[in-house]
Amino acid sequence: MRAVVLDRYGGPEVLAVRDVAEPEPGPHQVVVRMAASGLNRLDVFVRQGLTGPGVRQPRALPHVMGAEGAGTVVAVGPAARTDLAPGDEVMVFSGLSCGSCRFCRRGETSRCPRYAILGEDVWGVQRELVALDPASLLRVPSGMTLTEAAAVPTTFTTAWTMLMTTGRLRMGERLLVVGASGGVSTAAMQLAAQAGAEVWAATRSPDKARYLGGLPYVHEVVDSSAPGWSAQVRERTGGEGVDMVADAVGAPTWPDAIRSLATGGRLVICGATGGDRPEISIRELYQAHRQILGAPFGGWNDFVDVVGLMGRTGIRPLVHATVPMERTGDGHLIIERDEHIGKVVVDLT
Ligand SMILES: [Zn+2]
Known part of the structure; x- marks a missing residue:
């Protein structure tokens, strides 16, 4: 299956679309066919291999890009604890956490000592299929397109955390x-x-x-x-x-x-x-x-709160541009040159 792959650090030209192995889902996991992924400044930093205080160490290469996205459930493992079913549209939350520490139990998952971010610490969502625990997936509110939904998890969770939870x-x-x-x-x-x-x-x-x-x-x-x-x-x-x-x-x-x-x-x-x-x-x-x-990013609690609000109020991300998978580098350039108002989204279909 195709993915946006980083084989070496550098400019936008180092991003390649090529085949990677399909995920091997565990019995407790859900497989999602990705439709779109929102780009963040984080993608640029990962591509450049930025390091320093507060920035995670470089990951193993090759690496699959993408911190946030949305798609359609295609399979649900026999042991998965979820009411999701094939055909359901879901958003993929960017943060992975242990699920058992005192922060995770409170839903403050971004404070987890084992916290990791998709597309930064582990392979991201800019590929055709991902296998994830149900704890990473939230239904797309009705009336929201998958392109819009792809720009919600990192972006709106961060904004909500800044203003509401922290501010x-x-x-x-x-x-x-x-x-x-x-x-x-x-x-x-x-x-x-x-x-x-x-x-x-x-x-x-x-x-x-x-x-x-x-x-x-x-x-x-x-x-x-x-x-x-x-x-x-x-x-x-x-x-x-x-x-x-x-x-x-x-x-x-x-x-x-x-x-x-x-x-x-x-x-x-x-x-x-x-x-x-x-x-x-x-x-x-x-x-x-x-x-x-x-307020670095936010937890699952913040994600659920802001998506609930968006479902009720009709607030939608401003999408500046959508680029095909093969032109993900052009999307990075729009962000690096600060040409955008709102989000740049990669189409993964
Ligand atoms: Zn934890």
Whole structure:
């Protein structure tokens, strides 16, 4: 069966579509024919072989890519504890965990000491068939396409965890999303608006600013290409600042993100795509009762909560582009060049 395979680290050209062995499902597992997989910045880091603090060690090569996706159940093992049946459409959750530690028992699976991510630590979902435990699979809400569903597990779970579980966003609060065009950022804006927050978006791109300004759930757009852009935020909030900043960019945006915060405001972070070593003032943090909160991905509990919400409200991922399996590298380039608003999805059919 075909898969998006990494034989060596490097640029997008190292990704190859070729045959790999079919999965050998255990009696307790479910086999899913994959339809689509959402790309994340994680895919780019895996392809590049990025290492360092907070980044997992390189995996054995060859490696199959893909952290999130959706497809159709084709077989259910005789010992599988599930009500899924062949023909059911499912989303594949990106996190694998032990199932028995105190965090797993609470559903906080991303805190598990044996936590692993599909497509990062083990073979991912960008292949025709995967065999997984039922604990990794959740039914696609009715009315959601498989292309949309493929862009939900990593992206919306991360956004939900940042805002709700970790950030504890409340109705009426002001949220500023920095680098507001990525998959997690656009998901965060949709969820925050649903939760009754006032959504602000910061972007460096005039084109993206125009697009974001036209979204019904975006209240204000901030030009973060301007030096000291937090002054815009403070001025336009009457000097108050915002209650929460969601930042996946990292070092380049942290100083202004912190200065945009109101007294007692929270900076919630889920990544450092732009750099890992910010220069910040400790006094600017504690003197104003500000907090920095880390939210790497999220647990099964968060995934179930956000998919439930999406099923009830009709919130759907913004899909910027869909690329065929053979052009997965082009999808990586769209993300690396920051050309996207929302998600890039690989079609695996
Ligand atoms: Zn565990």
